[in-house]
Amino acid sequence: MTQTTSRTSDTQLSQFRVKGEIPVPMLIGWLTLAAIPILLLFAWRSLDRGLAGSATILIVFAALLSINGIVYLASHNSTLQRRGFITVITVLFTYLAVNAIEDGSAIIWLFAYPPIIFYISEARVGVIACAGGLTAVALLFSPLGDMAFNSPYSTSFRLTMLAVLGFEMSTCYVLDQSRRRSKLGLLKLAAEFEYAAKHDALTGLANRREAHEQLEAEYQRYLRNGRPFSVLLMDIDLFKSVNDKYGHHVGDQTIIMVARTLQEQCRKVDTLSRWGGEEYLVLLAETDTAEAVQTAHRIRQTIASTPVNADGQSINTTISIGVATIQGSESVDRLLQRADEALYRAKTLGRDQVCDSGGH
Numbered sequence: 001m002t003q004t005t006s007r008t009s010d011t012q013l014s015q016f017r018v019k020g021e022i023p024v025p026m027l028i029g030w031l032t033l034a035a036i037p038i039l040l041l042f043a044w045r046s047l048d049r050g051l052a053g054s055a056t057i058l059i060v061f062a063a064l065l066s067i068n069g070i071v072y073l074a075s076h077n078s079t080l081q082r083r084g085f086i087t088v089i090t091v092l093f094t095y096l097a098v099n100a101i102e103d104g105s106a107i108i109w110l111f112a113y114p115p116i117i118f119y120i121s122e123a124r125v126g127v128i129a130c131a132g133g134l135t136a137v138a139l140l141f142s143p144l145g146d147m148a149f150n151s152p153y154s155t156s157f158r159l160t161m162l163a164v165l166g167f168e169m170s171t172c173y174v175l176d177q178s179r180r181r182s183k184l185g186l187l188k189l190a191a192e193f194e195y196a197a198k199h200d201a202l203t204g205l206a207n208r209r210e211a212h213e214q215l216e217a218e219y220q221r222y223l224r225n226g227r228p229f230s231v232l233l234m235d236i237d238l239f240k241s242v243n244d245k246y247g248h249h250v251g252d253q254t255i256i257m258v259a260r261t262l263q264e265q266c267r268k269v270d271t272l273s274r275w276g277g278e279e280y281l282v283l284l285a286e287t288d289t290a291e292a293v294q295t296a297h298r299i300r301q302t303i304a305s306t307p308v309n310a311d312g313q314s315i316n317t318t319i320s321i322g323v324a325t326i327q328g329s330e331s332v333d334r335l336l337q338r339a340d341e342a343l344y345r346a347k348t349l350g351r352d353q354v355c356d357s358g359g360h
């Protein structure tokens with residue numbers, strides 16, 4: 001996978017939620033609600049110990065988190081909420097490490113940072129934030145840090161802290177990658193299921209169920225705007241003899257090749273489906289009878305003049321077509337029944353024919 005595609009899929013991934021997954025805005029909401037009383041508690045403790053400056057700064061952080069939450073509630077802008085939250089907690093954790101709040105023990109809160117950052121942001125952001133954080137802590141613990149800040153940490157604490165923090169960040173990264181891969185797998189599986197539920201396995205055309213959905217959608221449009229639509233019900237002529245003569249496999253290939261030719265003959269707005277064994281249905285959106293009959297003749301002629309090449313065999317096929325256009329307040333079932341009757345007539349008239357439900 002290239003970097004571009006992994007980035008794209010990571011961004012796309014965050015837009016989909018699998019069942020049971022905690023939505024990021026909700027998680028940030030809960031974390032904000034939990035953080036505010038904790039910050040106020042430590043502000044009160046700082047005040048109690050005469051550290052008014054620390055108390056004020058912790059109260060400011062609590063206020064900033066509250067404002068971020070309120071802005072989200074008012075705007076529902078989850079990107080803004082996430083960015084605001086990441087900024088506030090990054091500055092907060094830096095402050096806790098540098099200022100050695102609670103006799104330096106507040107630096108332990110840094111362990112809360114990696115799992116949160118990996119969950120609420122893209123993997124790339126998580127890696128950058130954690131690498132930046134670890135470098136910052138290493139600098140703070142270095143002689144350079146000692147020159148700039150008055151840190152109370154012993155050498156053994158510094159080493160343990162850096163090692164454990166690095167270990168935690170790496171573990172969070174590995175687990176997060178695993179979570180993202182599982183999520184991607186689930187989303188792909190869901191897409192495959194959806195595709196399989198809507199398409200015919202042999203030809204890849206819409207299946208009968210999907211055709212019914214499209215018919216219903218077009219019918220609703222017809223009821224709203226009054227513009228009629230038509231259907232072409234098509235059946236390969238004497239298909240049983242193809243199976244009998246060449247075998248089932250060649251029969252299958254013939255069904256696929258006819259489907260391809262039909263696809264080439266249809267507009268993008270039309271829905272071509274495999275209606276049954278060797279039957280196809282075309283839904284012609286916003287098309288009246290004259291236009292539908294013209295299209296049917298064109299399709300019939302193309303099929304008749306295009307021998308099917310299946311497994312090295314050149315097979316001449318023809319199709320019969322029944323045409324019906326929606327009229328008045330009739331139902332979709334009635335429309336299909338009329339198309340079926342027209343197809344039956346085309347068969348009885350000798351096949352390789354187009355008949356419309358008006359009797360032509």
Ligand SMILES: Nc1nc2c(ncn2[C@@H]2O[C@H](COP(=O)(O)OP(=O)(O)OP(=O)(O)O)[C@@H](O)[C@H]2O)c(=O)[nH]1
Nearest residue numbers: 235236237238239240241243248251252277278347
């Ligand atoms: N190979 C193959 N054959 C299929 C498939 N589905 C249906 N059939 C066969 O298609 C044939 C349809 O035959 P019939 O309905 O009797 O009609 P026909 O021979 O096409 O004759 P007319 O429709 O009257 O022109 C049957 O032999 C089915 O077994 C399929 O998916 N693959």
